[in-house]
Amino acid sequence: MSPAPERGFPDAEFAARTARAQALMAQQGLEGLLLTRESEVRYFSGFHTLFWQSPTRPWFLFVPVEGKPVAVIPEIGAALMRQTWIDDIRTWSAPSPADDGLSLLVDLLGPLAARGASIGVPKGHETSLRMPLGDYERLLGLLAGLDIRDSTDIIRALRMVKSEAEIAKLRHICGIGSASFAALPEIVHEGQAFEDTFRAFRRKALELGADDVPYLVGGADKGGYHDVISPPTARPLQKGDIMMLDTGATWDGYFCDFDRNFAIGRADDASRRAYHTLWRATEAGLAAARPGARCADLFHVMQSVIDRMDDQGGDVGRLGHGLGMQLTEWPSLAAFDNTALQENMVLTLEPSLSYGDGRIMVHEENIVLRADGAELLTTRAVPELPVI
């Protein structure tokens, strides 16, 4: 693993993100973006805290079409927000169910509403509004005249393409994830309760420098697993099990998201074949991933390899996705997504297939798209199913 990059970003990075958003806003006649979600508030401000785990308090960032973003946040976050590049920080004593930031938002946005201005709120695919729906409905009433449009396209366009500083963080956490998987044979053994395998993996990733392992799912069962999103049980690992761990570990707020498959003791033929098919599907994806190709193309390239073996059409919905401040981000490597791939997108390639009696297998690698093609951020999985 390479040494850790710097934490945080220089102010210039936030200024550049803001300027890009403002250029798109200006094109669309928007006078600002109202943001409520952790990833978007952090993207434009640098405000980084696990406190979002508490659903109690709403947080708002308004990105105007000119000038710096304005934070409208609970007082408990003021000290941390003052460490960012944001100057205009307006706080209230939260929680305050009778007025959780609404008066402050009306102060800020009332003048825009009075002249019938347009602002954007992300309302589209993969977004959500992180504030009570009732408060949003009240706000619409208090800001009658304000034209609120869906601004998902602006946020999506910016966040899909990563800066070199973001890529450095992603490379670092992918390296930690890869080293953690490389250490698995030392920490996993037949007879181990699968929930203890999870604990051992988390502890190893932390030891190797991960800040956290917010996401860890997997499966283990005789001759293949049946489900890829379950929490682990106390069932001991047994000879002949196929085990998969899929991790989203974080460093400085950026995720890796990839998995590895192992056979415990010995590997059955069907699982070996499934593994190698997925490995080849990933190879095909790696070869096809270049700027200008479309997400749907990349999907079909991988799917055509899988189709030669998969007879049941296991449905995980897509074969990869964007990666960054969230475990999954835009775009989707799916038939419905015609987004053109761009340099410096960070993606997962995640082919999966069904085989045998309802078994499923998933592979995953993380890449950054460069001008000449895919650069792996993860240490490439071996071509044949490894046996522990």
Next chain:
Amino acid sequence: MSPAPERGFPDAEFAARTARAQALMAQQGLEGLLLTRESEVRYFSGFHTLFWQSPTRPWFLFVPVEGKPVAVIPEIGAALMRQTWIDDIRTWSAPSPADDGLSLLVDLLGPLAARGASIGVPKGHETSLRMPLGDYERLLGLLAGLDIRDSTDIIRALRMVKSEAEIAKLRHICGIGSASFAALPEIVHEGQAFEDTFRAFRRKALELGADDVPYLVGGADKGGYHDVISPPTARPLQKGDIMMLDTGATWDGYFCDFDRNFAIGRADDASRRAYHTLWRATEAGLAAARPGARCADLFHVMQSVIDRMDDQGGDVGRLGHGLGMQLTEWPSLAAFDNTALQENMVLTLEPSLSYGDGRIMVHEENIVLRADGAELLTTRAVPELPVI
């Protein structure tokens, strides 16, 4: 620590939760509740997965006024949902931005809309709608005639009072958290980068049986910390630092949420005094916490102790809150919350104060309310600031 309780819940627990919700719905003339958030979907179904970390796919659970809940979910969750007590599971191939569950929701709710029925959606304090806002707006159009009311009160009333099975899980994770804090003097030392203190704490909690440590914040600074929600820096712990760690560790989907304060090497007088004041405020809270008292009463009891020392009115908004499947839940120990305390509520007592030059200190314990008063779930903090 006591041995781990059983994972999961018997079907009877979900049936009882559903029946209680249905009784409240019937009183209010509601024909169902539409739920979108992890905690509420899990509360009524038992569907438990970290996959919610991916914001890509919406998940829906409809709790009708009679009969079992109906799951409308991405196909990727079908296998796991079939392991729960839910029978009616309707899936689609997600993500599918053109129709991410909306057609299935229209099939389900269309007949209710046609006769102008009323259903509930949580829209109030501490809730949010976990689906794209644009899709919700489309759904309202597709279900014209459906009367959608805020059902926060129903969800809140149910979730605030815990079953004995829930309390057993909460006691278990509070025990793991307490044991982790007890081990701190062995894993923390002067000169340690504070981010490594965080890693060491997480690893210890996992070693002692936590499933995960999704929340860990803290502060450390000469003579007192200034902020209680920041991620850690690489600054080494120094003699004279006051250090606080606040953790939300989980076991089987239930959280502890408490903190501990330590002095590194030596403790200054002001911090000692702040510590003991908060310890006494917690004692006052413990004595006053009994069924029938109001949240606001408990707040004032603790605040009156704090007021004797706090000259700056540090504003974290409240002095405790509910605890369960989320790090913070209803109710709030705050002047605005007149909720009457009930037996089997699980709460945090979290007095805080400002002192000196912008320093802040926070204490926290977790309790369950019994008929005769507070039962501690955490091992009570010592009365005087401990020195490592």
